[in-house]
Amino acid sequence: MAQEAAGEGRRGARRGDILKAARARFGREGGHAKATMADIARDIGVAEGTVYLYFASKRELVLAVIVDWFGEITERTAREAVAIKTPPDRLRFLVLRHFDVILDNPELYLMFLREVRATAGYRRSPGRALNRRYTDLLKETLAAGEAAGLSPATMRDLVYGGVEHICLSAIHRGEAATLDRAGLAASIAQAYARAFGLGDVQPLGDRLRRIEEHLGLDDTPG
Amino acid sequence: MAQEAAGEGRRGARRGDILKAARARFGREGGHAKATMADIARDIGVAEGTVYLYFASKRELVLAVIVDWFGEITERTAREAVAIKTPPDRLRFLVLRHFDVILDNPELYLMFLREVRATAGYRRSPGRALNRRYTDLLKETLAAGEAAGLSPATMRDLVYGGVEHICLSAIHRGEAATLDRAGLAASIAQAYARAFGLGDVQPLGDRLRRIEEHLGLDDTPG
Amino acid sequence: MAQEAAGEGRRGARRGDILKAARARFGREGGHAKATMADIARDIGVAEGTVYLYFASKRELVLAVIVDWFGEITERTAREAVAIKTPPDRLRFLVLRHFDVILDNPELYLMFLREVRATAGYRRSPGRALNRRYTDLLKETLAAGEAAGLSPATMRDLVYGGVEHICLSAIHRGEAATLDRAGLAASIAQAYARAFGLGDVQPLGDRLRRIEEHLGLDDTPG
Amino acid sequence: MAQEAAGEGRRGARRGDILKAARARFGREGGHAKATMADIARDIGVAEGTVYLYFASKRELVLAVIVDWFGEITERTAREAVAIKTPPDRLRFLVLRHFDVILDNPELYLMFLREVRATAGYRRSPGRALNRRYTDLLKETLAAGEAAGLSPATMRDLVYGGVEHICLSAIHRGEAATLDRAGLAASIAQAYARAFGLGDVQPLGDRLRRIEEHLGLDDTPG
DNA sequence: TATGAATGAGAATTCATTCAT
DNA sequence: AATGAATGAATTCTCATTCAT
Numbered sequence: 001m002a003q004e005a006a007g008e009g010r011r012g013a014r015r016g017d018i019l020k021a022a023r024a025r026f027g028r029e030g031g032h033a034k035a036t037m038a039d040i041a042r043d044i045g046v047a048e049g050t051v052y053l054y055f056a057s058k059r060e061l062v063l064a065v066i067v068d069w070f071g072e073i074t075e076r077t078a079r080e081a082v083a084i085k086t087p088p089d090r091l092r093f094l095v096l097r098h099f100d101v102i103l104d105n106p107e108l109y110l111m112f113l114r115e116v117r118a119t120a121g122y123r124r125s126p127g128r129a130l131n132r133r134y135t136d137l138l139k140e141t142l143a144a145g146e147a148a149g150l151s152p153a154t155m156r157d158l159v160y161g162g163v164e165h166i167c168l169s170a171i172h173r174g175e176a177a178t179l180d181r182a183g184l185a186a187s188i189a190q191a192y193a194r195a196f197g198l199g200d201v202q203p204l205g206d207r208l209r210r211i212e213e214h215l216g217l218d219d220t221p222g
Numbered sequence: 223m224a225q226e227a228a229g230e231g232r233r234g235a236r237r238g239d240i241l242k243a244a245r246a247r248f249g250r251e252g253g254h255a256k257a258t259m260a261d262i263a264r265d266i267g268v269a270e271g272t273v274y275l276y277f278a279s280k281r282e283l284v285l286a287v288i289v290d291w292f293g294e295i296t297e298r299t300a301r302e303a304v305a306i307k308t309p310p311d312r313l314r315f316l317v318l319r320h321f322d323v324i325l326d327n328p329e330l331y332l333m334f335l336r337e338v339r340a341t342a343g344y345r346r347s348p349g350r351a352l353n354r355r356y357t358d359l360l361k362e363t364l365a366a367g368e369a370a371g372l373s374p375a376t377m378r379d380l381v382y383g384g385v386e387h388i389c390l391s392a393i394h395r396g397e398a399a400t401l402d403r404a405g406l407a408a409s410i411a412q413a414y415a416r417a418f419g420l421g422d423v424q425p426l427g428d429r430l431r432r433i434e435e436h437l438g439l440d441d442t443p444g
Numbered sequence: 445m446a447q448e449a450a451g452e453g454r455r456g457a458r459r460g461d462i463l464k465a466a467r468a469r470f471g472r473e474g475g476h477a478k479a480t481m482a483d484i485a486r487d488i489g490v491a492e493g494t495v496y497l498y499f500a501s502k503r504e505l506v507l508a509v510i511v512d513w514f515g516e517i518t519e520r521t522a523r524e525a526v527a528i529k530t531p532p533d534r535l536r537f538l539v540l541r542h543f544d545v546i547l548d549n550p551e552l553y554l555m556f557l558r559e560v561r562a563t564a565g566y567r568r569s570p571g572r573a574l575n576r577r578y579t580d581l582l583k584e585t586l587a588a589g590e591a592a593g594l595s596p597a598t599m600r601d602l603v604y605g606g607v608e609h610i611c612l613s614a615i616h617r618g619e620a621a622t623l624d625r626a627g628l629a630a631s632i633a634q635a636y637a638r639a640f641g642l643g644d645v646q647p648l649g650d651r652l653r654r655i656e657e658h659l660g661l662d663d664t665p666g
Numbered sequence: 667m668a669q670e671a672a673g674e675g676r677r678g679a680r681r682g683d684i685l686k687a688a689r690a691r692f693g694r695e696g697g698h699a700k701a702t703m704a705d706i707a708r709d710i711g712v713a714e715g716t717v718y719l720y721f722a723s724k725r726e727l728v729l730a731v732i733v734d735w736f737g738e739i740t741e742r743t744a745r746e747a748v749a750i751k752t753p754p755d756r757l758r759f760l761v762l763r764h765f766d767v768i769l770d771n772p773e774l775y776l777m778f779l780r781e782v783r784a785t786a787g788y789r790r791s792p793g794r795a796l797n798r799r800y801t802d803l804l805k806e807t808l809a810a811g812e813a814a815g816l817s818p819a820t821m822r823d824l825v826y827g828g829v830e831h832i833c834l835s836a837i838h839r840g841e842a843a844t845l846d847r848a849g850l851a852a853s854i855a856q857a858y859a860r861a862f863g864l865g866d867v868q869p870l871g872d873r874l875r876r877i878e879e880h881l882g883l884d885d886t887p888g
Numbered sequence: 889t890a891t892g893a894a895t896g897a898g899a900a901t902t903c904a905t906t907c908a909t
Numbered sequence: 910a911a912t913g914a915a916t917g918a919a920t921t922c923t924c925a926t927t928c929a930t
Contacts, residue, residue: 010893036920047895052922114336149409154388158410161387162380169379187371188380195417208429215436233910258903269912271906280904455889480924491891493927502925557834558780593853598832602854605831606824613823631816632824639861652873659880677914702899713916715902724900 015054017044023065023108031107032062032115059115066112067130073101074134081137087144087198092189094138095163099181102167106176135160145196155196162188237276239266245287245330253329254284254337281337288334289352295323296356303359309366309420314411316360317385321403324389328398335386357382367420377418384410459498461488467509467552475551476506476559503559510556511574517545518578525581531588531642536633538582539607543625546611550620557608579604589640599640606632681720683710689731689774697773698728698781725781732778733796739767740800747803753810753864758855760804761829765847768833772842801826811864821862828854 021043025035037058041048055061077097084090102109135156142155150158166184170176192198243265247257259280263270277283299319306312324331334353357378364377372380388406392398414420465487469479481502485492499505521541528534546553579600586599594602610628614620636642687709691701703724707714721727743763750756768775778797801822808821816824832850836842858864 014893037922038920048921049896049923050894053893056922058921149405150413154406154410155413157387157391158380158384158413161385162383165383165386166376166379183371184376188376191372191377191380191417194419195413197416208433211433212429215433217432217436236910259905260903263913270904270914271912272910274905275910481926482924485892492893492925493891494889496926497889593849594857598850598854599857601832601835602824602828602857605828607827608831609823609827610820628820632820635816635821635824635861638863639857641860652877655877656873659877661876661880680914703901704899714900715917716915718901719914 014046014050018051018054018061019065019068022061023069026062026065026111027105027107029107032058032065032111037061062111062115066108066115069105069108070112070130070134074130077134078137087141088189088193090141091138091159091193091198092185094141095159095189095192096181096185098160098163099167099179099185102164103171103176103179103181106167106171142196142198145193145198150196155192158195159188159192162192233276236268236272240273240276240283241287241290244283245291248284248287248333249327249329251329254280254333259283284333284337288330288337291327291330292334292352292356296352299356300359309363310411310415312363313360313381313415313420314407316363317381317411317414318403318407320382320385321389321401321407324386325393325398325401325403328389328393364418364420367415367418372418377414380417381414384414455498458490458494462495462498462505463509463512466505467513470506470509470555471549471551473551476502476555481505506555506559510552510559513549513552514556514574514578518574521578522581531585532633532637534585535582535603535637535642536629538585539603539633539636540625540629542604542607543611543623543629546608547615547620547623547625550611550615586640586642589637589642594640599636602639603636606636680712680716684717684720684727685731685734688727689735692728692731692777693771693773695773698724698731698777703727728777728781732774732781735771735774736778736796736800739763740796743800744803753807754855754859756807757804757825757859757864758851760807761825761855761858762848762851764826764829765833765845765851768830769837769842769845769847772833772837808862808864811859811862816862821858824861825858828858 018040021040022035025040025043026032028034037051038048040061041051051061055064077094081090081093084093138159139152139156142159143152145155166188167176167179170179240262243262244257247262247265248254250256259273260270262283263273273283277286299316303312303315306315360381361374361378364381365374367377388410389398389401392401462484465484466479469484469487470476472478481495482492484505485495495505499508521538525534525537528537582603583596583600586603587596589599610632611620611623614623684706687706688701691706691709692698694700703717704714706727707717717727721730743760747756747759750759804825805818805822808825809818811821832854833842833845836845
């Protein structure tokens, strides 16, 4: 039972210590490139060789940290998402969550982008499954939409890509801290809902037209 | 005047040779990380030290290559974009162009993402102005639309981020070559047009104002 | 008695398991340098520390494997050699056997060359006695010869060195498998028999001279 | 002209310094395994990186040292050998020379055996040609003799293998210094001359043919 | 007897940058 | 303007051996 928790037991505990120390180091400015195996070993008071008893190489440790981190996020996100019933609300929730994921751990996210996603063997990596579970939450939500010519996967890429880009831009401008995550998430979710014909969101133009007609205003004044 | 042309004069010619060789090296698999200053010097038959007479450091050379590359793209895109009158068509054109930019030179684009945009001093860098001119083409196009709560800059980020994400995903899956760029660009442009209310004959804001005036509502409520 | 058999008793059995696993590992491409103590322990399902209860160090295990291996070979060779009565036949037999020893276990033989024979303490090592018994079989055979100025030990070194060199050359050329061991052994044994005046082998030149004289042919025609 | 000497010129001089320092280090007890690149660099007062400007890796340096050493030996041996006319004398000379080569630089010789000859790519390596030139001196000498069923290459292997074995045995016994090289060389050369029918005024084959013709025997019996 | 987690020293290699000529 | 030889810091990974349990 304790074994099952994958964090108990002498071996599991030590492995957990290493992962924790590594995540902290990798999360610092400069990311995993600046962190050395010696640093991590020293942080938890073991010999360098000891780290290699648990992770065969630095790259493996990097990947393990990401899997570990993404696992937590996915777990939590999936748990919370089920409580949100309507697609538009769920979309807003997932967009906001992605803002949090990136802005709270930019270095880890960049590490994921560069080291995991950009890897040839990624499709079969253990990280792949986790990431898939995470992004599938959005894909399923978007599948409720009815966008002409766009597959759910493409819609998902558009959403995550857009959020990612906004976050990285903000980080680069040094405005990450002051970003109105919730507000942006709401606006963006609404925009995408319109884009993908999600929920009962009706194109703004159509709604305006109805009002204009009702009021007897010309279609194209002056 | 000859200097202005940036390609005239003995000095300009040599500088151009270096830029060309560097762009070729940086564009290869592995990008600029795998390319050494010695490689570049050897390619054009000069000594290593000579490169430093034109570029103070490798980083500076990297930035110069990007500015050079982006300059060409921006020039061409701006020239071609003016011929396209309606915002929806222009949006589709710019989306397709971004697909081409990334998929034709993935290594250079990644270099731009990591090395240029991710730089503290980016805002004042010469590359910044060029990139701004490039992305402003889209920003202006999108400004014609009006989505509640989204600034033109944010809309632009959403569009470019989405395209970027789709391209990188395709590259990672090894499906970059078979991507239906034109088809995807059309669908995506349409989706964003819906998202941002683009393509309506008249900007939503103007129409709303007319309605508000007609109803005798205040200009700035609450 | 049980101890003497070196294979009886709980302790003897485990020791034997380790030796067997080590010999297999050491015999692989790369030899003992590539084999780790952990490999060997894992092969027989014991902990690394356990191996050290039977062999004080890796070096000791290496030596024990060689003694073990050479013991078998010597035993068998001595047993079979007694049946061969004439020195020339015995020489051929021992040459062929040496081809077999080296070509069937090149890695073990190289290990013997480098690790055992090249050791300062070799003369007193347990392996020394065995190897001596093995090579003495040849030395005694050659002692029957009457070579001017060559001690039996030197003659033995010449023979074994020659065979060794031919085998290693063949291995390096990748021709070890196609070597005509028996044929080569016969020719080589005959050459050495002539060299050392062994048995009734008379120098070819002398025999020819007798024939030439008998036929009345000139010594140096044309 | 100075360039031709392959040791002149600034670059050649530095390369020569490194080779010299490396040969000295590799020749010490423990051989090249114990010598570090840092040792060699320090010996001649340059930075570690400098060594890598002349030799791409430690292995390449090892091979270069061997080629350099063997080149000298071959040059000298070939030069001196031409003055010795009769095969038996030449055989004795080459045997003695091999004693000198091994006993004067046992560590370098072992390095050659392990690192060069035992290498898959050896046949095409630059060292191969040199070694071939060296051993061919003996092969040609032995070709004058005729031993039933033994190719000149095999005869050469027997000779060099025998000498090698005697030397290594002497080294291992700590008797290398007191070895009577000249005396042994004479006896051994004589033994091999007998073995291979060398030293007879006329090749055995020719004499046999004459006898066969005299007796009216067929050219190709059986 | 057996375990197996922990140790820790040790060495090759890269490459942007400099500066004397 | 051009050369190109020299620099040297910086980090990963291996594995025989030990010893507390």
